Amino acid sequence: xxxxxxxxxxxxxxxxxxxxxxxxxxxxxxxxxxxxxxxxxxxxxxxxxxxxxxxxxxxxxxxxxxxxxxxxxxxxxxxxxxxxxxxxxxxxxxxxxxxxxxxxxxxxxxxxxxxxxxxxxxxxxxxxxxxxxxxxxxxxxxxxxxxxxxxxxxxxxxxxxxxxxxxxxxxxxxxxxxxxxxxxxxxxxxxxxxxxxxxxxxxxxxxx
Numbered sequence: 001x002x003x004x005x006x007x008x009x010x011x012x013x014x015x016x017x018x019x020x021x022x023x024x025x026x027x028x029x030x031x032x033x034x035x036x037x038x039x040x041x042x043x044x045x046x047x048x049x050x051x052x053x054x055x056x057x058x059x060x061x062x063x064x065x066x067x068x069x070x071x072x073x074x075x076x077x078x079x080x081x082x083x084x085x086x087x088x089x090x091x092x093x094x095x096x097x098x099x100x101x102x103x104x105x106x107x108x109x110x111x112x113x114x115x116x117x118x119x120x121x122x123x124x125x126x127x128x129x130x131x132x133x134x135x136x137x138x139x140x141x142x143x144x145x146x147x148x149x150x151x152x153x154x155x156x157x158x159x160x161x162x163x164x165x166x167x168x169x170x171x172x173x174x175x176x177x178x179x180x181x182x183x184x185x186x187x188x189x190x191x192x193x194x195x196x197x198x199x200x201x202x203x204x205x206x207x208x
Contacts, residue, residue: 004093004169006152007048015041048169050093055164055197060204062098062184063164064194065140066176067091073186080184082201083177084194086170093169094142095197096161097178100133105153124175127151129167135204136181142168143175164197 003011018037021030056063068086075081086092106128125144130137142151153168155161170176180186184202188194194201 001052002050003045004048004050006169006171007044010044010048010171011041013041014038014044047088047092049091050166051091053195053197055095056200057163058200060135061163061200062138062178062180062202062204063095064188064196064199064201065094065097065167065178066194066196068176068194070188070190070192070194071175073189075182077182079182080180080186080202081177082180082186082188083175086174086176091196092171092174093196094140094167094176096131096163096165096167097140097201098131098133098135098138098161099163100131100138100161102155102157102159102161103130103132103137104157105129105155107151125151127153127168129153129155131161136183138181139177139179140167141175141177141179142170143177144170 014037018034018041021034021037024030064084066084066086067090068084071083071085073080073082108126108128127142129140129142131140132138142153144151150171151168151174152170155167161167178201180202183205185205186202187200
């Protein structure tokens with residue numbers, strides 16, 4: 001299993017500090033602080049994990065861009081949207097839900113409401129990654145939460161992505177929304193657990 005590169009400072013700094021405190025001989029308080037630092041390092045090691053997976057393959061599939069629990073499935077006149085909540089125990093790296101070309105990566109500053117708040121996907125800090133292929137445009141929204149203070153994109157406009165390619169990471173609990181064209185058939189519902197690059201979110205309805 002690999003570790004997301006953005007996680008190394010969160011892993012190594014408390015680990016080194018913890019070791020220094022444990023061997024310092026400054027007493028019980030220093031030892032306790034050292035143990036807590038090492039536990040924090042181990043948690044971050046777990047949090048920033050990048051497990052090896054087998055990307056689901058198939059024609060006209062739209063895969064989950066993230067790990068987590070489906071909060072909501074909705075639609076309007078022009079699109080369908082699936083919102084997913086990522087707890088601190090979920091893998092926080094995101095993958096491309098389709099094969100296509102990155103049209104834009106837009107950073108939007110905002111608030112840090114709890115990810116499950118109804119307004120979070122509107123007012124919170126977020127990155128919006130727009131990917132296009134022959135079936136339409138897809139927007140992956142990396143949304144910060146009360147603990148998530150930074151959304152990191154690994155792609156840029158013009159990049160060509162394969163299905164399931166890694167596109168970014170969010171640091172700590174957060175939300176990811178996927179906006180899809182109207183002519184898709186959604187395969188998930190509220191409460192479903194989803195896995196990035198594995199779970200089928202939707203499929204293209206060619207007859208629409």
